[in-house]
Amino acid sequence: MRTRMRGKRAFLVLTGYVALLSLIIGLIYIIFKNNAPTSLLNNAGKVLTPVLVYVQMGLICLMAPTFSASAISSEREQETFDLLIASLAKPSTILFGKVGAALSYLVLTLFGSLPLIALTYSLGGVDLLDIARVYLVMFVAGVTYCSLSFLWSTLIRRGVVAQFVSLFAVIFLVAAMPALALFFTALASNFSGGPSPSFMNIVFLLLRTNPFAAIASLIPGFAPPQGIWLPNFPVWASQVLFYLLLTALSLYFSLKRLEKVRKWM
Amino acid sequence: MAHLRKKVEMSNSDQTTSMIKLENVTKYYKSFPAVNDVSLEINRGEVFGFIGPNGAGKTTTIKMLATLMLPSEGRLSIGGYDIEREPYEVRRMIGYMPDSFGVYEDLLVWEYLDYFASLYKLGPAQRKRSISDVLELTDLTIKRDAQVMSLSRGMKQRLCLAKTLLHDPEVLLLDEPASGLDPHARIEIRELIRELCRMGKTVLVSSHILTELADFCTSIGIIEAGRLLAAGRIDDITSKLAGNVVLEITVKGDPALALESLAERVEVKRATCDGRIIRAEYTGHSDDVDELLEYLIHRGVRLLGFIRTEADLEDIFLKITRGAVA
Numbered sequence: 001m002r003t004r005m006r007g008k009r010a011f012l013v014l015t016g017y018v019a020l021l022s023l024i025i026g027l028i029y030i031i032f033k034n035n036a037p038t039s040l041l042n043n044a045g046k047v048l049t050p051v052l053v054y055v056q057m058g059l060i061c062l063m064a065p066t067f068s069a070s071a072i073s074s075e076r077e078q079e080t081f082d083l084l085i086a087s088l089a090k091p092s093t094i095l096f097g098k099v100g101a102a103l104s105y106l107v108l109t110l111f112g113s114l115p116l117i118a119l120t121y122s123l124g125g126v127d128l129l130d131i132a133r134v135y136l137v138m139f140v141a142g143v144t145y146c147s148l149s150f151l152w153s154t155l156i157r158r159g160v161v162a163q164f165v166s167l168f169a170v171i172f173l174v175a176a177m178p179a180l181a182l183f184f185t186a187l188a189s190n191f192s193g194g195p196s197p198s199f200m201n202i203v204f205l206l207l208r209t210n211p212f213a214a215i216a217s218l219i220p221g222f223a224p225p226q227g228i229w230l231p232n233f234p235v236w237a238s239q240v241l242f243y244l245l246l247t248a249l250s251l252y253f254s255l256k257r258l259e260k261v262r263k264w265m
Numbered sequence: 266m267a268h269l270r271k272k273v274e275m276s277n278s279d280q281t282t283s284m285i286k287l288e289n290v291t292k293y294y295k296s297f298p299a300v301n302d303v304s305l306e307i308n309r310g311e312v313f314g315f316i317g318p319n320g321a322g323k324t325t326t327i328k329m330l331a332t333l334m335l336p337s338e339g340r341l342s343i344g345g346y347d348i349e350r351e352p353y354e355v356r357r358m359i360g361y362m363p364d365s366f367g368v369y370e371d372l373l374v375w376e377y378l379d380y381f382a383s384l385y386k387l388g389p390a391q392r393k394r395s396i397s398d399v400l401e402l403t404d405l406t407i408k409r410d411a412q413v414m415s416l417s418r419g420m421k422q423r424l425c426l427a428k429t430l431l432h433d434p435e436v437l438l439l440d441e442p443a444s445g446l447d448p449h450a451r452i453e454i455r456e457l458i459r460e461l462c463r464m465g466k467t468v469l470v471s472s473h474i475l476t477e478l479a480d481f482c483t484s485i486g487i488i489e490a491g492r493l494l495a496a497g498r499i500d501d502i503t504s505k506l507a508g509n510v511v512l513e514i515t516v517k518g519d520p521a522l523a524l525e526s527l528a529e530r531v532e533v534k535r536a537t538c539d540g541r542i543i544r545a546e547y548t549g550h551s552d553d554v555d556e557l558l559e560y561l562i563h564r565g566v567r568l569l570g571f572i573r574t575e576a577d578l579e580d581i582f583l584k585i586t587r588g589a590v591a
């Protein structure tokens with residue numbers, strides 16, 4: 001973390017990140033202001049906040065594997081891993097230290113966007129509690145992607161390959177589930193008499209694992225379809241639980257892998 | 266440096282305790298035995314030179330001792346702690362310097378040491394003192410606030426040695442500590458190791474450059490193709506080779522005639538040539554060396570020098586190894 005924050009790079013990346021978000025929000029606001037009816041302008045936050053959050057979520061999907069996937073691979077590539085293992089650092093210390101370091105920068109970028117969120121919030125139409133929940137969804141997603149990428153880092157010797165595989169795994173997690181849901185929905189439209197309730201449940205279950213769906217369920221918010229399983233259990237909560245489970249599994253297998261380091265070195 | 270010196274008295278009073286022990290250790294890489302049935306004991310305070318050509322199994326043995334690898338067969342222990350069952354106790358006792366290592370280039374020198382000091386669980390006050398001590402010992406105090414990436418190769422090597430000493434380990438495992446260094450840096454590292462010897466540390470230092478070890482090792486082990494061919498105190502091994510006088514013969518012009526003449530003599534077991542200097546292993550009676558000199562002159566060999574020397578590490582190494590790997 002110390003080396004990551006040293007020099008101009010960290011400052012430039014963070015500034016670039018906030019500038020990119022500001023530019024996107026600024027452009028959308030100008031288009032929105034010139035075209036939307038006055039009644040909608042009073043709730044501009046309802047449009048701008050999801051845009052801001054989706055862009056951030058997309059950036060988290062890209063950044064987390066970049067930060068975390070080379071944690072162990074790069075130590076092996078730059079020949080510092082032997083020194084680390086021969087020290088008194090326990091596998092859990094290495095695991096939480098590395099994941100924590102990757103995560104800390106991610107958290108910093110989330111904090112960096114807070115002034116922008118404050119601006120879009122002031123435009124109305126969004127609940128403060130929902131914004132807090134959205135940030136929880138994004139934070140948990142960041143933790144999950146960092147943990148998953150760390151696991152790949154312990155499995156793959158070359159840093160570039162580990163990063164590529166981690167990125168692919170994150171894209172799969174984010175895109176594959178909604179794609180499957182869409183595919184099944186399209187398939188169901190060809191059924192005579194429409195899809196069965198259990199079929200719709202499975203489709204909705206897939207959506208419950210997706211952070212973008214979780215965010216959409218909060219801002220702008222949507223009502224779950226009739227007759228689904230656990231109708232009162234919020235989509236965002238189920239998504240957070242699913243990702244926490246994924247995190248726990250990733251950390252567990254990473255720890256097991258590090259504990260057996262002497263067998264694979 | 267006080268905390269680094271404190272163990273001298275203890276080590277002097279307990280010289281014969283075995284600190285490093287290998288019992289029938291074998292390590293396979295797939296089906297290839299990199300280390301083959303090696304047994305070895307190194308006593309407290311000893312400076313053990315691990316000699317062998319590249320690929321002989323030195324690094325694999327040291328990595329196993331550093332708890333980075335498990336043996337396929339056999340048992341290794343340091344200070345009585347088993348490397349397989351008690352790796353953390355072993356790590357507390359050892360300082361390991363690998364043959365090739367990286368450094369965190371973006372860190373400052375003191376940050377690099379601070380990072381490792383925290384990994385060795387040193388408290389803030391102790392950490393500060395240790396960093397200052399090892400910087401002084403390795404003559405890097407002036408570079409305390411320099412970026413690691415700005416250091417020369419020799420300085421990085423010294424920095425790694427400084428890191429190795431942070432937690433004041435009793436046993437040092439130094440794998441080719443002077444490899445790739447220029448002569449000046451090589452001498453500096455050699456002086457440092459000598460200083461560590463004076464501090465009473467038990468040192469296992471490997472090298473394939475024999476002259477590097479000859480100066481400060483109390484005992485040696487010669488390994489080739491994974492097998493330990495000889496181990497013990499240098500004078501013990503040398504005395505085992507008693508009767509073998511090494512002659513250093515300097516010739517004028519082409520050494521071919523001299524080599525041919527030496528090959529004709531049964532009492533000359535082996536002769537190697539380096540430019541105009543021939544080193545010949547003489548197995549005859551040491552008082553009869555003059556006969557060989559007379560013979561060479563009689564054969565028309567033009568001599569510039571004819572010196573009788575004691576067997577050194579190089580001679581011992583050549584005698585013991587078969588040179589299969591190098």
